Amino acid sequence: MNAGSSVEITHDERVRETLLALRSLTDSLDRMHGALKDAMGMNGTDLAALRMMVIREERGESVSPHDVARHLHISTASTTKLLDRLTAAGFVERHRHPHDRRSRIVVLTKSLRQTFGEHFGTRMSPIRDVVEQYNDQDLAVIGRFLSELSQRIEDTQ
Structure with missing residues (x-):
């Protein structure tokens, strides 16, 4: 050449x-x-549930036990046990739904945010270093790509 x-x-x-x-x-x-x-x-399913709740919270969405079951593809009985473990660990609380008093929502605690921040924050630092190398136009394309890819994957579940 x-x-x-x-x-x-x-x-x-x-x-x-x-x-x-x-x-x-x-x-x-x-x-x-x-x-x-x-x-x-914790086990992988518990962590996956917490990650899902963090993402939904960042979007301003509430999470019901049914949402957790559907997201993880587990039974309601397994979801109850999972939420019991996360509640006992001080990571989540169950509250009445603000608009439907018959329903419950699952809310992340300050303790979880602190613990998650400590462990996840150190792992996010090198990722942030890479992301910050790109200009705003590149980041817009990358963000759109990742969002569209995530949505397509969600749509196939």
Whole structure:
């Protein structure tokens, strides 16, 4: 190859590179969540429930026990046991739904936010360092890509 020549990468090759990068990312995230689970002394299902509740809280959405069961694809009996464990650990509280007094919602506690922040914050620092390298236009594209990808994955569940 000559020093001045360049090789064009096809769209299919770019798609393949992106899919391989996503596979690598999901593997890294799985390992990060495994370490977080171990550091917090909980099982994977409990951590997945807490992550879902944090995300929903950030969106301003309430979470019912039924939402937890549906998200994790577990029975209502398993959900009750999971919420009992998280309540006993001081991570969640059950409250009456503000608009439907017959229903309950699950609310994250200050203790969870502090514990989660301590463990997750240290793991987020290197991720933030990478994100901050990109300009606003790049971040808008990356954000849109990740949001659309997440939504497509959710739609197939």
